[in-house]
Amino acid sequence: MTDAIQAPLYLDEAATTPVRRDVLEAMWPYLTGTFGNPSSHHEVGELARRALEDARRDVAAFLGARAAEVTFTSGGTEADNAAVKGIALASTRGRHVVVSAIEHPAVLESAAWLARQGFEVTEVPVDALGRVSVDALTAVLRDDTALVSIQHANNEVGTVQDVAALSALTAERGIPFHTDAVQSAGWLDLDVSRLGVQALSLSGHKLGAPKGVGVLWVGRRTPWEPLVHGGGQEDGRRSGTENVASAVGMAAAVRAPRPDPAGVTVLRDTFVARVLAEVPGAQLTGDPQHRLPGNASFVFPGRSGESILLDLERRGVVVSSGSACHAGSDEPSHVLTAMGLEREVAQTAVRFTFGSAVTSDLLATAADTVVSVLG
Amino acid sequence: MTDPLPAPHRPAYLDHAATTPMVPEAVAVLTEMLGRTGNPSSLHASGRAARRVVEESRELIAERLGARPSEVVFTSGGTEANNLAIKGLFWSRHAQDPARRRLLFSAIEHHALLDPVLWLGKEQGADVVTTAVDRDGIVRLDDLRRTIESDPGSIAAITTMWANNEMGSVQPVDEVVAMARPHGIPVHSDAVQAAGHLPLDFAASGLEAMTVTAHKLGGPIGVGALLAVRELELMPLLHGGGQERDVRSGTLGAPLIASFAAAVDVSVRRREAEATRLEQLRARLVEGLVELVPEAIVNGPADPALRLPHVAHVTFPGCDADAMLMLFDARGIEVSTGSACTAGVPQPSHVLLAMGYDEESASSSLRFSLGHTSAADDVDRVLAALPEVHARASAARAVRAR
Numbered sequence A: 001m002t003d004a005i006q007a008p009l010y011l012d013e014a015a016t017t018p019v020r021r022d023v024l025e026a027m028w029p030y031l032t033g034t035f036g037n038p039s040s041h042h043e044v045g046e047l048a049r050r051a052l053e054d055a056r057r058d059v060a061a062f063l064g065a066r067a068a069e070v071t072f073t074s075g076g077t078e079a080d081n082a083a084v085k086g087i088a089l090a091s092t093r094g095r096h097v098v099v100s101a102i103e104h105p106a107v108l109e110s111a112a113w114l115a116r117q118g119f120e121v122t123e124v125p126v127d128a129l130g131r132v133s134v135d136a137l138t139a140v141l142r143d144d145t146a147l148v149s150i151q152h153a154n155n156e157v158g159t160v161q162d163v164a165a166l167s168a169l170t171a172e173r174g175i176p177f178h179t180d181a182v183q184s185a186g187w188l189d190l191d192v193s194r195l196g197v198q199a200l201s202l203s204g205h206k207l208g209a210p211k212g213v214g215v216l217w218v219g220r221r222t223p224w225e226p227l228v229h230g231g232g233q234e235d236g237r238r239s240g241t242e243n244v245a246s247a248v249g250m251a252a253a254v255r256a257p258r259p260d261p262a263g264v265t266v267l268r269d270t271f272v273a274r275v276l277a278e279v280p281g282a283q284l285t286g287d288p289q290h291r292l293p294g295n296a297s298f299v300f301p302g303r304s305g306e307s308i309l310l311d312l313e314r315r316g317v318v319v320s321s322g323s324a325c326h327a328g329s330d331e332p333s334h335v336l337t338a339m340g341l342e343r344e345v346a347q348t349a350v351r352f353t354f355g356s357a358v359t360s361d362l363l364a365t366a367a368d369t370v371v372s373v374l375g
Numbered sequence B: 001m002t003d004p005l006p007a008p009h010r011p012a013y014l015d016h017a018a019t020t021p022m023v024p025e026a027v028a029v030l031t032e033m034l035g036r037t038g039n040p041s042s043l044h045a046s047g048r049a050a051r052r053v054v055e056e057s058r059e060l061i062a063e064r065l066g067a068r069p070s071e072v073v074f075t076s077g078g079t080e081a082n083n084l085a086i087k088g089l090f091w092s093r094h095a096q097d098p099a100r101r102r103l104l105f106s107a108i109e110h111h112a113l114l115d116p117v118l119w120l121g122k123e124q125g126a127d128v129v130t131t132a133v134d135r136d137g138i139v140r141l142d143d144l145r146r147t148i149e150s151d152p153g154s155i156a157a158i159t160t161m162w163a164n165n166e167m168g169s170v171q172p173v174d175e176v177v178a179m180a181r182p183h184g185i186p187v188h189s190d191a192v193q194a195a196g197h198l199p200l201d202f203a204a205s206g207l208e209a210m211t212v213t214a215h216k217l218g219g220p221i222g223v224g225a226l227l228a229v230r231e232l233e234l235m236p237l238l239h240g241g242g243q244e245r246d247v248r249s250g251t252l253g254a255p256l257i258a259s260f261a262a263a264v265d266v267s268v269r270r271r272e273a274e275a276t277r278l279e280q281l282r283a284r285l286v287e288g289l290v291e292l293v294p295e296a297i298v299n300g301p302a303d304p305a306l307r308l309p310h311v312a313h314v315t316f317p318g319c320d321a322d323a324m325l326m327l328f329d330a331r332g333i334e335v336s337t338g339s340a341c342t343a344g345v346p347q348p349s350h351v352l353l354a355m356g357y358d359e360e361s362a363s364s365s366l367r368f369s370l371g372h373t374s375a376a377d378d379v380d381r382v383l384a385a386l387p388e389v390h391a392r393a394s395a396a397r398a399v400r401a402r
Helices: A021-031 A043-063 A076-090 A105-116 A134-140 A163-173 A244-255 A261-278 A305-314 A334-338 A360-374 B024-034 B045-065 B078-096 B111-123 B141-150 B173-183 B254-269 B271-292 B321-330 B350-354 B376-401
Strands: A070-073 A096-100 A120-124 A145-149 A177-180 A199-203 A214-218 A295-299 A349-353 B072-075 B102-106 B127-131 B155-159 B187-190 B209-213 B224-228 B311-315 B365-369
Touching: A021 A244, A021 B024, A043 A070, A043 A214, A043 A244, A070 A076, A070 A244, A076 A096, A076 A105, A076 A145, A076 A177, A076 A199, A076 A214, A096 A105, A105 A120, A120 A134, A134 A163, A145 A163, A163 A177, A261 A295, A261 A360, A305 A349, A305 A360, B024 B254, B045 B072, B045 B224, B045 B254, B072 B078, B078 B102, B078 B111, B078 B155, B078 B187, B078 B209, B078 B224, B102 B111, B102 B141, B111 B127, B127 B141, B141 B155, B141 B173, B155 B173, B173 B187, B254 B271, B271 B311, B271 B376, B321 B365, B321 B376
Parallel strands: A096 A120, A096 A145, A145 A177, A177 A199, B102 B127, B102 B155, B155 B187, B187 B209
Antiparallel strands: A070 A214, A199 A214, A295 A349, B072 B224, B209 B224, B311 B365
């Protein structure tokens, strides 16, 4: 690390974000003084219970939902598993499940598990920008479709789906619609009525809360089978001693002020324009318009994605090739290949993701580094 | 930052078996780690640093519990670990041989194991078979032997907790493993209450899988582990990115895991001295209770070798336990009527009923459980409050009986 003279520029916030200071401060009393088990019926337990229910109300307000519909989980993966498996298993409509081809593995692998349990799973295709069209979804819906799960925004390319338009199709047919909003939380409006969804997943650590906490919201009219059985906590929907400190942290994270999406979009577009102009052959992946403000992802055909990452990190810019869950694997991204990219091109992907701390200076430095490595 | 329970009002907390405060070492690690970032699956430096913390924590926990690092599967806690163990074992073993439909479990399992077992019976075609316990809350090996030998080929798995959370009774895990081994039947044990209080050696136990959780031994809520031998096939409960050798997907929380490791380390290293100290406090407590209320009955095994050092389960005949709990609570003394997970549910404990108690004695019993913050003063506050609490709770029961 001879040439890294300052703290690295961390542009991998889609993998995980630092815990916010105000979140840590909110959690602190529940890690120390108020340590009670919320299911205990004494004062320490009651204080923990009250904090948990306050946290639930805050998260419900963030989603425009009822507190009784909010379940705390161990993270986004558990929320996705519980939604996809739980709603499908409890469905009386039939045994057909629809997911998009670019879902996070937590959704895709849950669907694969359902397939082993005798469900039929259809992957609805996306276009070259990573969008699911109304026509594509209409074509795969059936009378026996038990669930549709389509993410709000993609973790690799940042493409945002028109969830309201898609959920209007399922609403007509009475099919529950789940959306994985892990990546869009903090950037996009997550009012569940406006989205028109029946279930939604959140993850704490992508919002400035710690790892180990997430949220599954399921509307009260949608039955679902719990994934974790036991003491019947969370109103029987998720057993296990409630992680009060983390729930309080999650609530603090959803209450926290957010960066202005329009402002970050302007900064992002400047960065993207420079990379496209100054790096020969560079291509933006994903949708230029319907896109998370904090995402700039590219492919650099003919280059080695792996060595670009190493060169950038050596010069103090920390990025990734895409999903952290697949890091280290030789397989090209299923998201990029579903969007029609050749395998070899998909292997040259580099993703820059950033959050509230980003400034035009930081992104200018990042662009300088990218140009010097690749220009 | 303000402490919501300033010192003069700090309760005498005798409910450590429900959850115990974090040890300072675990708090220090957690707060330091929460200030850093990094996804352990990312390839860059902050990801690698988080990965290193996770792997070093895995090694430390493995070493302290007599396991190999590769046998430690991190989960969100004991309940998830139990769900993974019993559902994963049932699904895998049943898929290998459809004749394996029976799941054997002791009658005194925690709900975190009991409920997934019953769910497998109700929804997934498992044939669930209870093993009886004796009056002290210890599994009856003769009953288990009969069940195994009636048809060993039909058994998918056996699960027996290491120590009971209500009674503190220690189970004959070695004998259960010895009975199962000749038939190649995997045995799981929920060691959530035992870890940190009894010497645990996963390799020596011969178990195929064992559950531990952080918040019962001074670590944070929200993290635990299933120790599982490598050759054990476990169908995952959580699918996704394939973390934790594909057995448990989900982003690993390096801060929670490091804090868990610190708590395991501290509790195992101090275990012997702490067990002696708590055994003495417990003796002071039960001797005092029986002296003040001569008809009180201390339940569970009398032999200290057969019970946890920090749990005392006591029946106060003719007294309403819920009333006693509230009267104690009003005096700043926190105890429990049993498992926190069923507290508030007006149902007599399935553990006590399995031990042969009637509903009347089950509803007049309290659990006192001690831990690392307990001192003689906590015990003395219980004993000072007891005469009045007992008198008022007896009167309440007498009025209700009329």
